[in-house]
Amino acid sequence: MKAEKLILDGNRVAANMKEKLAGQINRLSEKGIVPCLATILVGDDPSSATYVRMKGNACKRLGIHSVRVDLPSNTTTYELIAAINKLNDDPNIHGILLQHPVPHPIDERAAFEAIRIDKDVDGVTTQGFAQNAFGFADYPSCTPAAIIGILEYYNIPIEGKHAVVIGRSPILGKPVSAMLLNKNATVTTCHSKTANLDNIVRLGDIVVAAVGKPKFVQGDWIKPGAIVVDAGYNKGNFGDVDYDACLKNAYAITPVPAGVGPVTIATLLKHTVEAAEKFGY
Amino acid sequence: MKAEKLILDGNRVAANMKEKLAGQINRLSEKGIVPCLATILVGDDPSSATYVRMKGNACKRLGIHSVRVDLPSNTTTYELIAAINKLNDDPNIHGILLQHPVPHPIDERAAFEAIRIDKDVDGVTTQGFAQNAFGFADYPSCTPAAIIGILEYYNIPIEGKHAVVIGRSPILGKPVSAMLLNKNATVTTCHSKTANLDNIVRLGDIVVAAVGKPKFVQGDWIKPGAIVVDAGYNKGNFGDVDYDACLKNAYAITPVPAGVGPVTIATLLKHTVEAAEKFGY
Known part of the structure; x- marks a missing residue:
């Protein structure tokens, strides 16, 4: 008999989140407030352009305003920060998303830091990161928050479990490790220098x-019965996990696409709506 | 034949650090600058009072000024922050240390946050924590920095090693996990909810x-040949490690006292001197 598998359906989680958001957006609109997300795209990287477009479309479908700021690839750090400050000062903008990565000569960290903490809906500032690591962030980074959201939606216990995170970037590996730790998992963070x-x-x-x-995590790396969350998205619609091979050992797994991706976007919308709610009071 | 053991002598590491600091302090004094650390003690907890006194004495011995601010245990958060702001604004103060823990009714996090980042020599602000987690902090928390300092002094390789941290406090477990990760260790963070x-x-x-x-970590928990760092200090001069039992399996170990403790204090002095150097230019 084949063991039953649980496919962690990101579209379902995202739909559930958006249903709740629709109510919040309605209540805001009664007060004359429309949540508004500003997205900043620097340069012409096609993947980044796609991500920004997807985020804008997702806002539109839910009745969230979005303002798109497109800057040329030769934008200086100073100019980018000036653009961010304009959005910081605009009372109609509730959330600011600077699409990562920005072209190389720009000091991305300085640009992230320029985002006002109460508009930092993707948790990219040092302050937002640390608040998340300490367990009191308003807006943890969206992909890590999406991962936790999926696990919680499917009632997957985290406390006391051993979570292994492969990756240590400031907007994904590090914050998701911190969030799993705050949910009382024992957390191991791995990376390119990890032995064995x-x-x-x-x-x-x-x-x-x-x-x-793409397909980096092999099937026989997965302990039988484990939960596999694939936060990767690579060319050709591949995640970071060899899905079919890992599914054999896993009890539950997120597919790519329709796994973490849609929940990340829904989380961004949720944070924008919450920022608008805080602004509105 | 008994395997040779390496006792990681914190006094030796601290002495080495202080020797370098003496030169830096001399050069500052030629410019008319005396590094100055302000320590704030709220309430009358005897251990906290001892720690603050030790820090003050260590400053004195090295020719660093120290200013001690003692506040009664019924100090409000507002009053504590006002005291911190006074130190923030005082150009003669280069570093500020608020002794942890403060009495319960005070919002310790709010008080920590009030410390100016360029005077946050113990890395207690959210910004300091995140800068450390991202690998570019001027002043990582002193105990975590001391632990890394001891390992580096004894040329113990960190990259590619599996580091297991027991504890997840904002000023010790979390930042030392982050620092070991940035030194390319694979890092597992454990805590009270960790299974097995x-x-x-x-x-x-x-x-x-x-x-x-006291003596929490048992001898047979230690893999033969491992490095054991004991960052604990409990009543009766006990660390968090059962020293004699762990020494049997360990290759290297920090004693208590004379392990992490003196290096933590030396690190605080180092950060204060560095803050004075930055102020002086």
Whole structure:
């Protein structure tokens, strides 16, 4: 008999979130407030342009305003920060998303830092990161928050479980490790210098792949019965996980697409609506 | 034949640090600058009073000014922040240390946040924490920095090693996990909800105990040849590690006292001197 598998359906989680958001947006509109997200795209990277467009479309469908700021690839750090400050000062803008990565000569960290904490709906500032690591952030980074959201939606226990996170970026591996830790998981964070990665991943009751390499996580790295969350998205619609191979051992798994991606966008909308609610009082 | 053991002598590491600091302090004094650390003690907890006194004495011995601010245990958050702001605004104060913990009714986080980032020599602000987690802090928390300092002084490799940290406090477990991760260790962070803690600790090439429980880490939890760092200090001069038992399996170990403690204080002095150097230019 084949063991039953649980496919963690990101579209379902996102739809559930958006249903709740629709009510919040209605209540705001009664007060004359329309939540508004500003997205900033610097340069002409096609993937980044796609992501920004998807975020704008998702806002539109839900009745959230979105303002798009497109800047040329030769924008200076100073000019980018000036653009961010304009959005910081605009009372009609509730959330600001600077699409990562920005072109290389720009000091991305300085640009992130320029975002006002109460508009930092993607948790990219140092202050937002640390508030999240300490467990009191209003807006944790969207992808990490989406991962926790999926696990919680499916009532997957986190407390006391061993979570193995592969990746340590400031907007994904590090904050998701912090959030799992705050949910009382024992957390191991791995990366390119990790020795015997397969053995470490095999310890995981929950495995989060945030590597940025297609089909990187192999099926036999997964402990039988583990939960696999694939936060990767690579060319050709591949995640960071070898889905079919990992599904064999996993109890539950997020597909790519329709896994973490849609919940990340729904989380961004949720944070924007919450920022508008705070602004409105 | 008994395997050779390495006792990681904190007094030796601290002495080495202070020797370098003496030169820096001399050069500052030629410019008419005396580094100055302000310590704030709220209430009358005897251990906290001892720590503050030790820090003040260590300053004195090295020719660093120290200003002690003693506040009664019924101090309000507002009054404490006002005291901190006074120190923030005083150009003669280069570093500010608020002794943890403050009495319960005070919002300690709000008080920590009030410390100017360029005077946050113990890395207690959210901004300081995140800068450290992202690898560009001027002043990481002193105990975590001391732990890294000891490992580096004794040329203990960190990259690619599995570090197991027991504890997840904002000023010890979390930042030391972050620093070990940035030094390319694979890092597992454990805590009171960790299942099978002994088995997890047994994975560690480097084990950091930051639990606050005397002799908590047992000898048979230590993988033969591991490095054991005891960041605990409990009544009766006990660390968080059962020293004699752990020494049997460990290759290297920090004693208590004369392990992490003196290096923590030396690190605080170092950060204060560095803050004075930055102020002086």
